[in-house]
Amino acid sequence: MLAILKKEIRSFLNSLIAYIIMIIFLTGMGLFIWVFPDTNVLDSGFADLSTLFYLAPYVYMFLIPAVTMRTFAEEKKAGTMELLLTRPLTDWEIILGKYLASFLLILFTLIPTLVYYFSIYNLGNPAGNVDSAGVFGSYIGLALLGAVFTAIGIFASSISDNQITSFIIAAFLCFILYAGFSSLTSINAWGEAAYIINQLGIDYHYNALSRGLIDSRNVVYFLSMISLMLMATKLVLSSRKW
Template identity: 60%
Template sequence: MFAILRKEFNAFLSSPVAYVVMGVFLVATGLFVWVFPDSSVLDYGYADLQTLFNIAPWIFLFLIPAITMRTFAEEKKAGTIELLLTRPLTDGQILGGKFLACLLLTLLALVPTLLYYYSVYQLGNPEGNIDSAATVGSYLGLTLLAGVFVAMGVFASAITRDQIIAFLVAVVGCFLVYSGFDSLASVFEGSPAYYISQLGIAAHYRDISKGLIDSRDLTYFFSLMAGLLLATRLVLQSRNW
């Protein structure tokens, strides 16, 4: 698995895709956090990074499918998938290596945003007047959300040989599991609305972003990731290409 991880990660870093993805993510989040007057921390008056954690999932909604769309679709189109699957590796090891490579690249894009935290920490009045627990929770929530989006993107890439189709399927799938249930819940009231919203990522992401690490939220994210990866493994085992 680690050989696949290293190969995929190095392939990403040797192509312009990785740098375009990270550049777009950092420019977009930087504009929302520091420049745009409706969301700028400097105009907001509070020392927090809520703007970053509100906008990042929507940017990931497009950038992560752009990363994952090539994982299996490109191998199928180039005819190298058969060679890969005949190596002394299990389907699980191949899938795990590709999944982790995409997730690591996504998390690499998050690392420079720690400068945002340091800047807000320094700008607080008094210095350090920022809810660090909520910030840590928000980064954890964003990491888990990225894991689900990557799993969705890898699944979409496994069911087609066309990268554009894989991208579109992943975007739609990520949107539905992130915001679709919230939209559906708005039609109802009371308990039904609550339970329907709990089926989507957004509700669990909001809870973790408050700094409250609940085992139910962690179980939700890991179960969703495991389910998507299991579905992808079943697609690989079917060998229908």
């Protein structure tokens, strides 16, 4: 697994993908937080990072599939997938190596945004007048969200040998699983079942973590989603033996 992890990280760093992803994410978030009217902190009068944590999931819906679309699709198109599978590696080692490499890249995009937190912390009146528990709860939620989207992207890449197709499938699944269930409950036809349906969506658990209370139920939900997507990827890889 470590060999795959190192190979994937080197591949990211030797291409423009990693740098473009980080530049787009940080530039976009920076503009929304500090520059654009109606969303920037300086005009709102509130020392918080709600703009970052509200918009980041929607940005991740496109950025993370862009990172993961090449993981398996490129191997299939280049004809190196068969060579990879013949090495003394289990399917799980290959999947986890590629998954962790992609997830680490996503985490690296989050680290520089801590500058935003320290800036707002000092801009508060008085300094430090910011909901730190809510901010760090949101960071944990965003990291877990990134982990789920990465697992979805890995799965989408495993079912296609075309990177664009993998990107579209991953972006679609990320949107449906994040906002689809809450949108579905807006239809007044579910009655008491609406609350249960809403809990199936990622946004319900992400928003719960954003309040600063780390509930084990929300963490278990994210871990379950990651496991489900990775097991689906394993099933796809195992289908070659059928």
